[in-house]
Amino acid sequence: MTTSLGVRMGAELIGTFWLVLGGCGSAVLAASSPVGIGVLGVAFAFGLTVLTMAFAIGHISGCHLNPAVSFGLVVGGRFPAKELLPYVVAQVVGAIIAAAVIWCIASGKAGFELGNGLASNGYGEHSPGGYTLAAGFVSEVVMTAMFLVVIMGATDARAPAGFAPIAIGLALTLIHLISIPVTNTSVNPARSTGPALFVGGWALQQLWLFWLAPLIGAAIGAGLYRGLAKPS
Numbered sequence: 356m357t358t359s360l361g362v363r364m365g366a367e368l369i370g371t372f373w374l375v376l377g378g379c380g381s382a383v384l385a386a387s388s389p390v391g392i393g394v395l396g397v398a399f400a401f402g403l404t405v406l407t408m409a410f411a412i413g414h415i416s417g418c419h420l421n422p423a424v425s426f427g428l429v430v431g432g433r434f435p436a437k438e439l440l441p442y443v444v445a446q447v448v449g450a451i452i453a454a455a456v457i458w459c460i461a462s463g464k465a466g467f468e469l470g471n472g473l474a475s476n477g478y479g480e481h482s483p484g485g486y487t488l489a490a491g492f493v494s495e496v497v498m499t500a501m502f503l504v505v506i507m508g509a510t511d512a513r514a515p516a517g518f519a520p521i522a523i524g525l526a527l528t529l530i531h532l533i534s535i536p537v538t539n540t541s542v543n544p545a546r547s548t549g550p551a552l553f554v555g556g557w558a559l560q561q562l563w564l565f566w567l568a569p570l571i572g573a574a575i576g577a578g579l580y581r582g583l584a585k586p587s
Contacts, residue, residue, distance in 0.1 A: 358415055358416070360438060360441055362415065362416075363415060363416040363417075363438075363442075364416075364441050364442065364444070364445035365445070366412040366415040366416035366418075367412075367416050367418075367419060367420065367442055367445040367446050367449065368445040368446070368448055368449035368452075369412070369449065370408040370411070370412050370416070370418055370419075370420045370449065371420045371421070371445070371446040371447075371449030371450050371453070371545055371546075372449035372450070372452050372453045373404050373407070373408050373453075374401070374404040374405060374408065374420045374421075374449075374450075374453075374543075374546065375449070375450045375453035375454060375457075375545075375546050375549050375550075376404075376453040376456060376457065377400050377401070377403065377404035378397065378400050378401035378404055378474075378546065379453070379454065379457055379473070379474035379546065379549070379550055380400075380453070380456075380457045380460075381396060381397050381400035381401075382397045382400075382474040382539075383457050383461050383473055383474050384457070384460060384461060385397075394531075394532070394535050394536075395532070397531065397535065398528045398529075398531035398532045398535065399528050401527050401528065401531050401540070402524040402525055402526075402527045402528030402529075402531070403524060403528075404420075405418070405420065405520070405523055405524045405527050406520050406521060406523070406524025406525075407524075408420060409519065409520030409523060409524065410520050413519075413520065416442075417434070418520075419434075419442060419446070420446060420449075420543070420545075421446060421542070421543040421544070421545060421546070421569075422442070422443040422446055422447070422543070422544045422545055422566075422569075422570070423499050423503075423542065423543060423544060423569035423570055423572065423573040424502070424503065424506060424543075424573065425439055425442045425443060425446070426439060426570055426573050426574065427499075427503040427506075427507075427573030427574060427576055427577040428503075428506075428507075428577065430573065430574045430577040430578060431503070431507050431577035431578075431580060431581055432581065433507065433510075443545070446545040447544075447545045447548050447549075449545070450545040450546055450548055450549030451548070451549045451552060452549075453549055454473065454549035454550045454552065454553050455553070457473060457474075457550075458473060458553050461473070469553065469554060470554070470556075472539075472550070472554055472558065473550040473553055473554050473558075474539060474550050475539065475547070475550040475551050475554050475558040476538050476539045476540070476541040476546075476547045476550075476551075476558075476561070476562075476564075476565045477491075477538065477539060477557065477558065477561050478490070478491035478492075478537075478538060478561060478564060479561075481557055481558075481561060482536075482537060482538060482539075483535060483536050483537075483538075483539055484536035484537060486536070486537045486538070488564070490537060491537055491538045491564060491568070492564060492567075492568050494533075494534045494537040494538055495534075495538060495541055495542060495564065495565065495568035495569055495572060496568045496569075496571050496572040496575065497572065498530045498533065498534050498540070498542050498572065499542045499568070499569040499571075499572030499573050499576060500572040500573070500575040500576035500579065501526070501530070501576060502526055502527065502530060502542055502572075502573075502576065503572070503573050503575075503576025503577050503579075503580065504576045504579055504580050504583075505522055505523060505526040506519075506523055506526075507576075507577060507580040507581075507584075508522075508580060508583075508584075509522040509523055511584065527542075530542055538564075538565070541565040541568075541569060542569050542572070543569060544565055544566040544569055544570070547562055547565035547566070548562065548565075548566075551565075
């Protein structure tokens with residue numbers, strides 16, 4: 356029996372909620388706490404959210420959790436274009452709800468300031484390492500492109516069965532280890548949108564990059580894999 360679009364949207368909403376809560380929540384609440392997990396911990400937190408949800412809902416919705424991934428799978432011929440918008444809406448709503456939960460928890464500590472970013476993505480003065488717009492654009496395009504190559508390869512019918520969540524989760528961990536200093540790592544427009552809506556100001560002004568670059572990267576990565584996967 357085919358799972359209805361509404362059920363799959365619900366799975367994507369819950370999955371994206373978990374990704375943003377686990378990833379951004381770890382950055383906001385745990386990265387610099389007295390027992391701080393640091394960049395390494397945050398990177399693993401993002402990877403673990405995808406790994407766990409891939410096992411939990413992969414068989415229901417495909418576990419995209421990311422508008423760029425859904426778009427890339429459309430480009431790669433793995434997902435119907437007519438379902439792209441509903442998936443994106445569900446993912447963004449899940450991210451917004453997660454950002455609200457993080458804000459609610461974080462604001463319970465004395466001295467919390469929303470202006471610190473709520474793990475928002477940024478470039479220039481809002482890049483963790485002070486990287487430029489150009490550097491941020493290149494980073495987001497390349498990281499998303501490689502993410503799509505891994506996703507499409509790991510889920511190919513010819514790939515070893517059952518290991519895709521591990522490969523995809525570790526790929527996202529590696530992506531964060533590389534690019535947290537550059538943009539705080541997006542590769543996911545929904546993940547960027549949730550926190551930005553609460554922070555406002557600079558986060559919303561720079562949000563365009565974290566939609567444009569991941570979508571471009573996703574199309575490139577999907578195209579690359581389609582080329583690699585063609586029978587010779």
